[in-house]
Amino acid sequence: MKKIIAILVVFAMVATVAFAETTFGGSAEVRWSIAGGAPDIIRTSGAIDNAAFFLSGGNDEGTYGGMAKFVFGGHQPNPGRTWEVAPQWYKWDRVFAWWQPIPQLRVFLGFDGDGHFNTANLSRWGHHRMDRGIAVEDWDAGDYLLGNWDAFGLALMIRPIDGLAVNFAMNIPQSAAEYDATNGPLENLQVQASYGLDGVGTFIVTFKNSGQDRIGLTYQSAGFVDGLSFEVGGNYNLDNDIIYVGIGVHYNADVWGVRSRFFMQPNASFFYLKADIMPFFNFDFGTLFVNFRVLTVNSSTIGWHVNPYLRMPMGGHDFRVGLLLEDHNGDGTISWRLPVSMLVNF
DSSP states (O other): OHHHHHHHHHHHHHHHHHOSEEEEEEEEEEEEEEEEEOTTOOEEEEEEEEEEEEEEEEOTTSSEEEEEEEEEESSOSSOSSTTSOOOOEEEEEEEEEEEEEETTEEEEEEEETTOBSOOOTTTTHHHHTSOOSSSOOOGGGGGTSOOOBOSSEEEEEEOOSTTEEEEEEEEOOSSHHHHHHHTSGGGEEEEEEEEEETTTEEEEEEEEEESSEEEEEEEEEOOSSTTEEEEEEEEEETTTTEEEEEEEEEEEOSSEEEEEEEEEETTSSSOEEEEEEEEEEEETTEEEEEEEEEEEEETTEEEEEEEEEEEEEOSSOEEEEEOEEEETTSSSOOEEEEEEEEEEEO
16 A cells, blocks of 8 residues: 555656646545444444545646546445445546547546446436435436446547537457457447537437447436426337436525435336435535435335435535435335444545
């Protein structure tokens, strides 16, 4: 680890000389599950969940730049259950370079774990505004509102006229084994076109070939009503003949509001539905969120969770404490967690 930090320091010094506009920063997050478990087991656990360092920079003209972000912690990347400690891991989370030879074209090469071309802005990251071990996120929202691309590869971002965007993305195998497993980059393509109209909203069409062919359509609303925003759409899987539908709706009335999201597969083997409805209340000291989730596990079983938590901003930093009660599988066994998260940015 000392060698890695030393390399980052050297990298920072070199980047500062190479690019006039260079940013260095990072974050550290620690979590403690004070108590939790199933009815017959109670335990406490903690972890350095995520610590990150990043460098970003570009030339004076704003036509060439990139980023490198290194992350390490006590949880596996994007686990299904973020409060369960997994073996230590570390990785390069964002490493890419971009070139914008003309204002209408940007060329991207590398990997961005935060993704590009996401259409599930309200129903994915925007619901909880990042998972801090207090809530259960829905990173699979991109399976319903199609578009997010976070693989290593090449992307062309074309903006020929105001309001119109065309994005081509191609996964590039990083090894011979990966090439053989995917039959090369031509079976990992994504093409997306979006057009935004003032006062109407944005329409996005996405085709994705990543093992299975999918075509999706998403509509993102304009500001029709103060405090209200929504997105609705879905995609059709050409290989298994299943329709995926996603909806995200946010309403903010300053002192209170509601965020909700719905994911459906209406023509699967049973009607699959996962819904989150989360009212929130703003106070001087922070915001109280209460998320209610229901999902159909099969044609006769329903899972659920109740997740109240308090988020207290600390001058650009973040403190959260919450309670999670859930029967995710609908089998009658209720698990619970009382977690705390502390996030510091620098």
